[in-house]
Amino acid sequence: MDYDFRRIEKKWQEYWAAEKIYKVEEDPSKPKFYVLDMFPYPSGAGLHVGHPLGYIASDIYSRYKRLKGFNVLHPMGYDAFGLPAEQYAIQTGQHPEVTTDKNISRYRSQLDRIGFSFDWDRSFRTCDPDYYKWTQWAFLKMFGSWYNPSLGKARPIAELVEAFETTGYDGITPEKWKSFSEKEKSDVLMNYRIAYLGETSVNWCEGLGTVLANDEVKDGLSVRGGYPVVQKKMAQWQLRVSAYAERLLESLDSLDWTDSLKDMQRNWIGKSEGTEMVFDTVCEGRHLPVTIFTTRADTVFGVTFMVLAPESELVPQLTSSGQKEAVEEYLRYASRKTERERQAETKNVTGVFTGAYGINPLTGEKIPIWISEYVLSGYGTGAIMAVPAHDSRDYAFARKFGLPVIPLIEGADVSEQSFDAKEGIMMNSGFLDGMPVKQAIEAAKDYVEAHGIGHRKTNYRLRDAIFSRQRYWGEPFPIYYKDGIPTPLPQSELPLRLPEIESFKSDHGEAPLERAKNWTYKGYPLETSTMPGFAGSSAYYLRYMDPHNSEELVGAEADRYWRNVDLYVGGTEHAVGHLIYSRFWNKFLFDLGYVCEDEPFRKLVNQGMIQGRSNFVYRKVGTNTFVSLGLKDKYETTEIHVDVNIVHNDRLDLEAFRAWRPEFADAQFELENGEYICGWAVEKMSKSMYNVVNPDEICESYGADTLRLYEMFLGPVEQSKPWDTKGIDGVHRFLRKFWRLFYDREKFLVTDTKASAEELKALHILIGKEQEDIENFSYNTNISAFMIAVNTLTELGTTSREILEPLVVLLSPFAPHISEELWHALGHDGSVTKAAFPEYNQALTVENTVKYPVSFNGKMRFTVDLPKSASVQEVEAAVRALPDTLRYVGDKTIVKIIVVAGRIVNIVLK
């Protein structure tokens, strides 16, 4: 019987679905394990071979954990709201729901072919009203909460209202509070709510007709679509993520994530400890205190000017009548520029003098105040003290506009450039003279606080997340405007369903929902923005725990059982977007007691990207003749991308090429050794380069098990690598060899003979490897270990069930279809998924105490228990005696005994 993977894979995929083999329930008798993939956005292009990489890795892990006796939650769903479907709708008039449906069913059929062990009964899409009900619910909770800084957590807003009414809070006395109108009270509370409506400078994207969050903008262009983004003041819904900055930073330490990812988050949170200082300023006789932020309070003696951000509210008050024209001219110039243009011209120093002066609070010196776009309005106070000697940006500005430079550190040469390092001995700095910089910073802070000039202050770069989008295809806000006051919908009205509209186009900031008919609640207008893409993906991992609960996002019992995600697998592109929002969202729900864990994702693995590997043919200029790679330099040729699906191992299929496109129908070839060799390059996988490899085609010609094995064999999961079909034959060959251990042409070969020591050795090495490798995500080396074991067993002519049955179980995480087939051939009824792996565990867990390390084959290592004084002969004898406890040692020869200072330090066996 041959290895007929098409028949086998179809058969078992149907069986798994019909028997609901992967359905999972809470089971207190078993330890839980939650393995999650970042759910996909179902795009119109379908899956290519790069997408399943992470899914295969996590599926192997899930199946392995099941064998080890864990109750594994391994769900999958779809992140279905978002811009691409809506952009497509605008172009074609097709409802986003229709395209989303179509894309999802395509994704589903592609995923099903690869043999994943997802529990599809728990699946959902974020655009289901039953799901987004809980997104809206969470928003209402955030609207109804504030961050209590003294408790360090979110509390119901009612507690704040009570404080206003009884004791007063934050400068608002009970009397004052009572005097407020409803509208005024609403406005005050907005300053505290976790979800709030506030005027702010936002990323406005004209091309998409919507505002965007910081992580949706890269290099001044929208991540989706690549349209320019400008800064604009608008009233928008926001989430007070900044309140959680310190907690988001602190608990990073407790997570099992990579250092680079943690650093990206730390960087994004951007904690910086410094000082806020008040400078008195004078403009045409009017005095005005201006607060600045600095991390270098020690350099205050070197301040030679001050700078305001162009968007600073202080600008009008600090502009003298003489400079008014020049300042306005500059502001017009600055506001015209897009964020991208500003970033592109960082070397180009610009600015304008305001006509006003500041007074250095320590020296009493009078210094000019300038405006420049290098100062950002969104960070600190939007105003700085400039110390050109020790800040490179201030230095460049001072040089350009001829402002003085006062060096403050002994030996620092500031004639060519500033000295930015926080090291050296202070000078020219009054009471700080002679101190090392680090000490001077602290001394200066103390001084500033003692003299009432300012105070210590910690700033974060992390900003509140802009939460509204002027788009259609997203969750509607459960908010209506009662006499202009934003008012939450009662929870009983959820879900607030997305209304039907006639045209999806949005323009000039007018949201599509403004055109929806009857978009009102009790006659009051409903909010017309919708929520951003990250809204639906922020708490989805909680919903999988209890997806059919219509009363709660997640029931207490399910939450306490599944707790949080033990292993989360996904791409780095979500490092600062989704992963910050999710952590924030989870912490918020944790504060209010809706979930029992403070962090959502314990361990996180970033799978690498699979790049495309393009192939080229070379056409002689002006002809329809194509020359093979080795001959191309003899002629003048044009390089043409050729569809990688008609190339095998860089050999072009000539007939397929002629059939590929009409203009090549009569193509002529110049071959090398009778073959046409194509050139190649690593590029992004994309349609235009004809290098997209569809997993369906691999499943068709090699099978899903080969695809799974091959994607893992390609290299470490975390690493990016080009897809290269060369080598896929190798793993396919392995599966056929594996099959041949069980079947020859006619019959089933497995017998009940007793296994030999050699055979047991091969098996137990593999068992040990598998446990070590899967825990470490070293799938590639584990597959190698399989190949070695199968080669050895083939050579030994193994037919013993004692060996072959465990082998099937071991392979099942990687290649579930062939394993299932063989498991049943061995006479088992249920799925191999339910097999108990632990019984094969003992061999490698021999508890010898550590005295002498022993290498076996340079790979396997263990120790023998002997006193330190043992002689070489005694150690050798002990090693020889080992087969009793470690059955696979057998009768290897000792090739090397390393003795240092009379002590054996290692024994190498072969």
Next chain:
RNA sequence: GCGGGUGUGUUGAAAUGGUAGACAAGCCAGACUUAGGAUCUGGUGCCGCAAGGCGUGAGAGUUCGAGUCUCUCCACCCGCACCA
């Protein structure tokens, strides 16, 4: 500029401080066949006929022993970047 990471054959890549290159691809030779992108066997880091020598980006150090640990460079990749 700051932060993180990676450098090993022709290629993808292995190596708790202990025989570097496992395993696979490719290539070479052979077998079986009577053309097949099938299967099997052997070879394949470099120099050398050989004995032997040299080899993990470069250089130093620690160690009986370094691809692995430490330091200084170099190259490449990723992320952040006028954040005061």
